[in-house]
Amino acid sequence: MARDRIGFGVIGCGVIADLMYFPHLQQRYRDCQLELVAVCDAVEEKAVRALRVYGAGRYYTSYRELLEDPDVDAVIVATNIASHGEIALAAARAGKHLLVQKPIAESLEDADRIVEAARASCVKLQVEPAHMLNPLCVRARQAIDSGALGKVCMVQALSAHGGAEDRPWLFQRSGGGSVMMDMAVHAITWLVSLVGPVERVTSFARTSVPVRVINGQPLEVDIDDNVVVLLEFRSGALGTVVSNYVTIANQAPGYSVYGTDGTLHIQSPQAPFTIFSRKAEYLGEQGWLTPTFFGGHRYQPVRAPIPYDSRVMHPYYSLAHFADCLIDDTEPVPSGAVARHVLEIMIRASESARTGQAQGLGTGFEMAPAAS
Numbered sequence: 001m002a003r004d005r006i007g008f009g010v011i012g013c014g015v016i017a018d019l020m021y022f023p024h025l026q027q028r029y030r031d032c033q034l035e036l037v038a039v040c041d042a043v044e045e046k047a048v049r050a051l052r053v054y055g056a057g058r059y060y061t062s063y064r065e066l067l068e069d070p071d072v073d074a075v076i077v078a079t080n081i082a083s084h085g086e087i088a089l090a091a092a093r094a095g096k097h098l099l100v101q102k103p104i105a106e107s108l109e110d111a112d113r114i115v116e117a118a119r120a121s122c123v124k125l126q127v128e129p130a131h132m133l134n135p136l137c138v139r140a141r142q143a144i145d146s147g148a149l150g151k152v153c154m155v156q157a158l159s160a161h162g163g164a165e166d167r168p169w170l171f172q173r174s175g176g177g178s179v180m181m182d183m184a185v186h187a188i189t190w191l192v193s194l195v196g197p198v199e200r201v202t203s204f205a206r207t208s209v210p211v212r213v214i215n216g217q218p219l220e221v222d223i224d225d226n227v228v229v230l231l232e233f234r235s236g237a238l239g240t241v242v243s244n245y246v247t248i249a250n251q252a253p254g255y256s257v258y259g260t261d262g263t264l265h266i267q268s269p270q271a272p273f274t275i276f277s278r279k280a281e282y283l284g285e286q287g288w289l290t291p292t293f294f295g296g297h298r299y300q301p302v303r304a305p306i307p308y309d310s311r312v313m314h315p316y317y318s319l320a321h322f323a324d325c326l327i328d329d330t331e332p333v334p335s336g337a338v339a340r341h342v343l344e345i346m347i348r349a350s351e352s353a354r355t356g357q358a359q360g361l362g363t364g365f366e367m368a369p370a371a372s
């Protein structure tokens, strides 16, 4: 049955909710009203602010009360990492559809419980980051699947910045801070989105900047803020992930794929990518090409970055995909299974950094064909 209304509850009214979710609620999408029924934040003034700015129906300071609200069909979990597991599990058990910020949880046991609870309650479960939906990722997958790069032998990803200076929890284990879970998650998700599941990992990790100035105050950092992860993919490709909070400026490509017949560089999730193939029959032309964001290639610039602050909802936004899945009763592509695999990669990589031993993985996921 087609839905003409989805009632949303947003839990966690911080930076990412402001950027990715609130601006796209309280509007029609397709023939469906995306209604911001309720917001929740443990800090009351943040919940009240979101209520006022985005016109939510009501606010809560307890996520459990929000989950009891019968007008809420779907929840967005946008809290600090440490609480994702608990809140997502409670939401799935309460029968709410779920869009969860990354990572799905901090432990595989929690991730398993969430996936199982969502299945048992027959609710949709989608987990960020939704890089599989990014048109550049889709087109890169199409190029790989077409054979333009030959056999993919090596992939590299870089996900790094200098570290946010306004959220202390990012640098403290007790708040769920972790470069692996907050930053490497992007690089790892890109790589598994491009070449599929991983079989084995090894890693090095360091606290390179032990004291930082956060909100004007010195803060002792008790997380590793600098990690390198080596990956062996099920396909036989090898990969490297570099991720940290010590990169002040950077012009290196974010993601690279090296095959026996070509190379692909994705500069950033919102920037052009370039592809070199010596198989002219696949691309129509031999050499380096720059595809555009919306289709076609040649040396055209990508017109605009993803306009997060726009009220227009593009079909490649994770929230739009989530709404599509609810409206059409289809399964999210950035699924619980993918998130669980990415989580296991991060957990095993951290174990490897601690023990000095390479670690095998027990999870995986079915690689869906690249969207046409």
Ligand SMILES: NC(=O)c1ccc[n+]([C@@H]2O[C@H](COP(=O)([O-])OP(=O)(O)OC[C@H]3O[C@@H](n4cnc5c(N)ncnc54)[C@H](O)[C@@H]3O)[C@@H](O)[C@H]2O)c1
Residues within 6 Å of the ligand: 011, 012, 013, 014, 015, 016, 017, 040, 041, 042, 043, 046, 061, 063, 078, 079, 080, 081, 083, 101, 102, 103, 167, 181, 182
């Ligand atoms: N900020 C970014 O650039 C960014 C980008 C991508 C993903 N994320 C992810 O989004 C999530 C949130 O990050 P953020 O940067 O928005 O953090 P933030 O600190 O700005 O916001 C988190 C909010 O959650 C609230 N909160 C924490 N525990 C809660 C609980 N139990 N119940 C209700 N509210 C609770 C906090 O009070 C805070 O307002 C994290 O998982 C992070 O990894 C952030």
